[in-house]
Amino acid sequence: MKDYLIRGLALNKEVRFFATKTTNLVEEIRKRHNGYPTAMAAVGRVATVTAMMGAMQKSGDSVDVRVRGNGKIGKILATANELGEVRAYATNMQLHLPSNDQGKLDVKGVVGTTGEIVVIKDLGLVDKYTTTSPIVSGEIAEDFTYYFAMSEQVPSAVSLGVLVDVDNTILAAGGFIIQVLPQASEETITKLENVIANIKPISTLINEGNTLENIVELLFGDDYTILNENNIEFKCNCSKEKYSSALLILGKDELVDMLNEEQIETVCSFCNNKYIFTIAEIQELIDSL
Ligand SMILES: [Zn+2]
Numbered sequence: 494m495k496d497y498l499i500r501g502l503a504l505n506k507e508v509r510f511f512a513t514k515t516t517n518l519v520e521e522i523r524k525r526h527n528g529y530p531t532a533m534a535a536v537g538r539v540a541t542v543t544a545m546m547g548a549m550q551k552s553g554d555s556v557d558v559r560v561r562g563n564g565k566i567g568k569i570l571a572t573a574n575e576l577g578e579v580r581a582y583a584t585n586m587q588l589h590l591p592s593n594d595q596g597k598l599d600v601k602g603v604v605g606t607t608g609e610i611v612v613i614k615d616l617g618l619v620d621k622y623t624t625t626s627p628i629v630s631g632e633i634a635e636d637f638t639y640y641f642a643m644s645e646q647v648p649s650a651v652s653l654g655v656l657v658d659v660d661n662t663i664l665a666a667g668g669f670i671i672q673v674l675p676q677a678s679e680e681t682i683t684k685l686e687n688v689i690a691n692i693k694p695i696s697t698l699i700n701e702g703n704t705l706e707n708i709v710e711l712l713f714g715d716d717y718t719i720l721n722e723n724n725i726e727f728k729c730n731c732s733k734e735k736y737s738s739a740l741l742i743l744g745k746d747e748l749v750d751m752l753n754e755e756q757i758e759t760v761c762s763f764c765n766n767k768y769i770f771t772i773a774e775i776q777e778l779i780d781s782l
Contacts, residue, residue, distance in 0.1 A: 496725040498548055498577060499705050503717035507677035508685060510717070511545040512669040512705045513725055515579075518544070519655055520663040521727040522581055525765045529589040530657040532566055534598040537655035538633040539569045540581035541668040544725050547573025550614065557613040560636070562628050564605030570763070578728035580763045598657065601631035610640050634668070641672065648673040648682075650689050654696030665700035669708070688712050729764035736768045740778055748779045 498513040519537035522528065528536060543558045550556055555574040567584025593599040608628040613621055626640040634653040641649035653668035671689070673682060689712075692698075698708050709717055736759045740748065751757050757770040770778075 494704075496577075497705065497722060498544060498725050499709065499719050499722045500548055501709070501717055501719040501721070503671075503709070503713040504677075504681045504685065505716065506674075506718075507681045508671050508673055510669060510671045510709065510712070511548055512667070512709055513541060513544050513548075514665075514667040514699055514705055515541045515544055515725055516663055516666045516699065518579055518725055518727050519666040523661070523663055525727075526582055526586040528583075528586040530661055531590045531598050531600065531603050532583060532586045532588040533657060533661075533663065534655040535566055535600045535604050535633065536569055536571075536581050536583045536586065537663065537666045538600065538653040538668070539571050540573075540579055541653050541655075541666060542633065542637050542651065542670070543571035543573045543581065544577065544579045545668060545670050546612070547575055547577065547579065548721075548723070550575045551616075555615045557615060559611040559613075560604065560608070560628070560633070561611065562605030562608035562631055564601075564603045564631065566603040566605075569604070572763075575723075577723045577725040578730075579725060580727060580729045582763050582765075598655070600633060604628070604631040604633065606631045610636055612640065612644070637670075641670075650685065652689070652692075652695050654694045654699075656696040656700050665696045667695050667699045667705075669695060669712070671712070727764075729761060729766070731761040731764060731766060731768075733768045736770075737778060740770065740775075741782065745779060745782050748775055748782075751775050752779075 496514050496517045500511045502509050523533050546556045558571045560569040569583040571581035573579040588603045590599040590602045610626045613623045624644040626644045628636050629639045634651045638651045641647045650671045655666040656664040658664045759768045
């Protein structure tokens with residue numbers, strides 16, 4: 494089943510929701526980086542919340558998320574846009590820890606419990622809007638719940654999950670964000686809290702074969718409207734041209750030094766694609782300066 498995202502309104506239109514299935518996206522990230530289970534749970538959760546934040550952007554805008562905790566995974570970076578194109582990686586993807594006391598992948602153990610979340614909204618051209626928020630748990634969903642409450646003043650429930658198979662492939666991944674709109678009544682908020690406290694983990698629900706529509710129904714009964722649905726896919730916007738420009742920025746002296754090598758290999762951190770520049774191509778770049 495393909496990855497997708499739905500968004501809509503529920504509970505007498507007093508809340509808005511985003512729900513996504515990201516199993517293929519997280520598996521694609523795992524394959525490209527040879528990610529180990531605990532690291533993949535962390536990166537997969539960040540990729541999933543970023544996919545939903547991408548859906549919150551206007552046409553043409555993108556969102557860039559950086560989670561910088563004090564754990565061994567280092568920085569987790571993800572970007573997404575409103576078309577559902579997502580990419581993500583972390584400094585150290587080969588990390589695996591024993592399960593935590595709830596028998597779950599120890600995400601906090603690799604992310605750390607202090608640090609910050611940086612969210613950069615690229616509003617096209619040169620306009621960028623940056624907000625930061627502290628890491629409060631290291632489990633990612635709680636950290637973004639805090640981010641939405643403090644940085645965007647929107648009370649939200651965030652659920653994120655990644656289920657890894659015994660052979661380390663991704664069995665199921667997904668998430669939802671439910672945001673309380675200003676006109677919401679106390680009754681609606683209480684109802685919502687009860688439902689969220691009692692629902693199974695989203696990765697379990699997806700692994701059981703539930704569609705996002707099934708999951709939304711478990712949350713809201715029939716009191717919801719889906720406004721939009723779109724595909725989610727791994728997509729990196731790197732290209733050889735972008736790396737040519739990056740090499741040019743290094744300047745003539747650096748490029749002349751490179752002529753001593755057999756070839757120059759550049760690697761995209763996000764997708765692990767390699768771009769090879771031959772000595773003749775480096776010479777062309779020098780000549781163009
Ligand atoms: Zn790339």
